[in-house]
Amino acid sequence: xxxxxxxxxxxxxxxxxxxxxxxxxxxxxxxAWGGATGAGVRVAVIDSGVDAAHPAxxxxxxxxxxxxxxxxxxxxxxxxxxxxxxxxxxxACAGIIRSLAPDVELHSVxxxxxxxxxxxxxxxxxxxxxxxxxxxxxxMSLSSQNEDWFAAFHEVADEAYFAGTLLVCAASNTPxxxxxxxxxxxxxxxxxxxxxxxxxxxxxxxxxEFGARGLDVxxxxxxxxxxxxxxxxxATPHVAGLAARILSKHPGLTPFQVxxxxxxxxxxxx
Amino acid sequence: xxxxxxxxxxxxxxxxxxxxxxxxxxxxxxxxxxxxAGIREVFGAAACSVALVxxxxxxxxxxAADGRGAAEIVGVVLPVGRGIAGWVAMSGESIxxxxxxxxxRFARDVAESTRFVPSTILAAPVPGPRGAVAGxxxxxxxxxxxxxSGRELAVLGLLAAQLGSVVRLxxxxxxxxxxxxxxxxxxxxxxxxxxxxxxxxDAEEATSLGDLARAFRDLAAAGPDAARLAERVLLEVAxxxxxxxxxxxxxxxxx
Numbered sequence: 001x002x003x004x005x006x007x008x009x010x011x012x013x014x015x016x017x018x019x020x021x022x023x024x025x026x027x028x029x030x031x032a033w034g035g036a037t038g039a040g041v042r043v044a045v046i047d048s049g050v051d052a053a054h055p056a057x058x059x060x061x062x063x064x065x066x067x068x069x070x071x072x073x074x075x076x077x078x079x080x081x082x083x084x085x086x087x088x089x090x091x092a093c094a095g096i097i098r099s100l101a102p103d104v105e106l107h108s109v110x111x112x113x114x115x116x117x118x119x120x121x122x123x124x125x126x127x128x129x130x131x132x133x134x135x136x137x138x139x140m141s142l143s144s145q146n147e148d149w150f151a152a153f154h155e156v157a158d159e160a161y162f163a164g165t166l167l168v169c170a171a172s173n174t175p176x177x178x179x180x181x182x183x184x185x186x187x188x189x190x191x192x193x194x195x196x197x198x199x200x201x202x203x204x205x206x207x208x209e210f211g212a213r214g215l216d217v218x219x220x221x222x223x224x225x226x227x228x229x230x231x232x233x234x235a236t237p238h239v240a241g242l243a244a245r246i247l248s249k250h251p252g253l254t255p256f257q258v259x260x261x262x263x264x265x266x267x268x269x270x
Numbered sequence: 271x272x273x274x275x276x277x278x279x280x281x282x283x284x285x286x287x288x289x290x291x292x293x294x295x296x297x298x299x300x301x302x303x304x305x306x307a308g309i310r311e312v313f314g315a316a317a318c319s320v321a322l323v324x325x326x327x328x329x330x331x332x333x334a335a336d337g338r339g340a341a342e343i344v345g346v347v348l349p350v351g352r353g354i355a356g357w358v359a360m361s362g363e364s365i366x367x368x369x370x371x372x373x374x375r376f377a378r379d380v381a382e383s384t385r386f387v388p389s390t391i392l393a394a395p396v397p398g399p400r401g402a403v404a405g406x407x408x409x410x411x412x413x414x415x416x417x418x419s420g421r422e423l424a425v426l427g428l429l430a431a432q433l434g435s436v437v438r439l440x441x442x443x444x445x446x447x448x449x450x451x452x453x454x455x456x457x458x459x460x461x462x463x464x465x466x467x468x469x470x471x472d473a474e475e476a477t478s479l480g481d482l483a484r485a486f487r488d489l490a491a492a493g494p495d496a497a498r499l500a501e502r503v504l505l506e507v508a509x510x511x512x513x514x515x516x517x518x519x520x521x522x523x524x525x
Contacts, residue, residue, distance in 0.1 A: 048357070087357040112360040114351035116327035116403065119360065142361040146401030170363055172427070176397070178362070191423075216368065228368035231423060233361070 016204045016211075021260075021269030028265045029198075033245035038101025040251060041244045044135040045097070045237075046126040047090030047142065049083050050108035056095030056220035063108035066125040068118020076118070076125035083108045088221040092229065093141050093237040095220030100197060100241025101248065107135065112142070120149045124156060127167070127180070131160045136247050139240040141170045141233035143178035153179040161185035166247075166255040168240040170232040171208040182207040187243070187259055191215050191235040198242060202266035210262060212238040301436050302334040306407070309429050310336045313422065314413030317386060319343050320396065320433065321355055322405035330355055330406060337410070339386035354393050355406045362403055364394040364423045364430075386410070394426045397434040404437050 024031045042061070052060040063083025069076050085091045085108075094106055111126035112119070123144060130138045138160070144153065157180040160167050169181035171190045181188040184207075191214025192201060201211040214235025221227045239262065246261050247253060253261070263269055302320050310318035317337030321330035324347070332346045350356045354367055368390050388410035398404025407430045415422050 086351055089357055116323055116350055116359060142363055144362060144401060145397060148400060172362065230366035231364055233363050233365065
């Protein structure tokens with residue numbers, strides 16, 4: 001086995017090494033999010049829907065479903081109020097975000113349906129919806145390897161970046177480029193062994209930039225229950241939740257500023 | 271003999287594609303079966319299976335398995351909206367679920383029909399052409415990951431990618447065979463080879479014959495008599511295509 005994916009190589013063995021973070025005032029983590037609850041921050045979960053009634057989620061500020069529609073001008077339509085979680089995965093991500101930032105305003109953007117057709121167009125449409133509706137943080141525990149959509153994902157990721165919407169994306173476990181997780185305009189995340197929910201490691205060999213807790217995590221799932229699961233999918237909402245806390249304490253930070261703060265508070269930053 | 275017109279050429283070429291679909295699973299199945307046996311061994315698992323996405327994207331069909339419940343799971347078709355495999359196909363992300371029983375959408379009925387209900391599942395997407403998800407590989411009841419490193423998902427992702435190469439290669443051979451057949455029956459066609467392939471992808475006949483071919487494939491799996499029946503019907507269809515709707519030809523001699 002000589003060709004492990006970037007993220008696996010980066011966090012294995014001796015780890016990614018150390019790098020120099022911004023000299024934030026005082027204790028860095030306290031400056032970054034000390035006392036913050038996520039209040040005033042709008043977070044979208046682009047996924048399979050979110051079960052608002054799940055105890056780990058508590059409530060949703062809104063939910064929409066983005067569905068492929070060849071007749072529509074943009075190739076998709078947005079259905080208001082459709083939030084049912086088709087798999088349990090979106091509820092898992094929302095529960096993790098809520099546990100770290102209990103007072104965020106959570107929105108469910110369902111882009112995964114019951115059919116693989118139109119997956120990319122709905123995913124892309126979901127990101128666009130989040131940008132147009134002023135979300136501060138977007139959790140995307142999914143990715144695309146469809147090269148036909150490279151430019152479209154790149155464009156909407158740039159739009160988010162300039163509009164002040166932070167996209168937090170799961171890296172893929174498979175070799176090859178995945179979108180939008182490999183773009184510099186987003187925060188890309190992979191799972192690493194950790195027991196603490198606020199563990200954060202910066203990868204000095206991107207494109208995957210951050211490692212967070214994502215292995216053997218108890219997460220919310222269907223029917224109000226929980227499961228123990230592992231995957232980059234579950235590391236991502238940990239970073240999204242921390243980002244929401246940063247923005248809660250420091251409203252108006254741009255995506256590149258939030259990324260710099262995440263880097264500064266990473267466990268391997270000097 | 272008059273050269274066939276474009277529609278006839280497309281129909282014959284689509285038939286070639288259908289024949290490829292009808293016969294491909296045996297060849298592909300052998301390769302994939304060997305792969306899943308190896309993957310099961312790597313993870314010290316009770317079972318390993320591979321399901322491919324059906325052409326319309328609505329379901330996953332298990333084409334190969336090794337270990338407990340293998341014989342029962344092969345051939346099973348699950349809606350892509352169900353359970354862990356469906357999630358992986360939809361999201362393109364790998365996942366490890368440690369207590370499957372707690373997943374309300376876990377396809378328990380299917381697991382029970384194989385007489386093996388696992389508690390832990392690893393699952394990763396099998397990459398298809400142009401970034402699409404071609405299928406899902408699942409490892410059931412893997413040996414405990416004592417290192418807790420999470421590398422098992424990375425390793426499974428890599429193996430799934432290799433499996434994806436096998437699947438894509440097979441699809442490529444099918445496409446090349448179709449294109450070759452089209453070139454043979456329509457040597458003076460005004461389109462080039464790539465155009466011919468692109469046309470076939472969109473041909474309605476290809477879709478319907480693909481469905482037909484899958485039905486034949488299932489018939490063939492039912493035993494030699496059913497296989498002979500499937501072959502006979504396919505030959506009749508080929509004869510119909512060759513005559514190009516120019517009225518009834520000479521009756522075929524019984525085989």
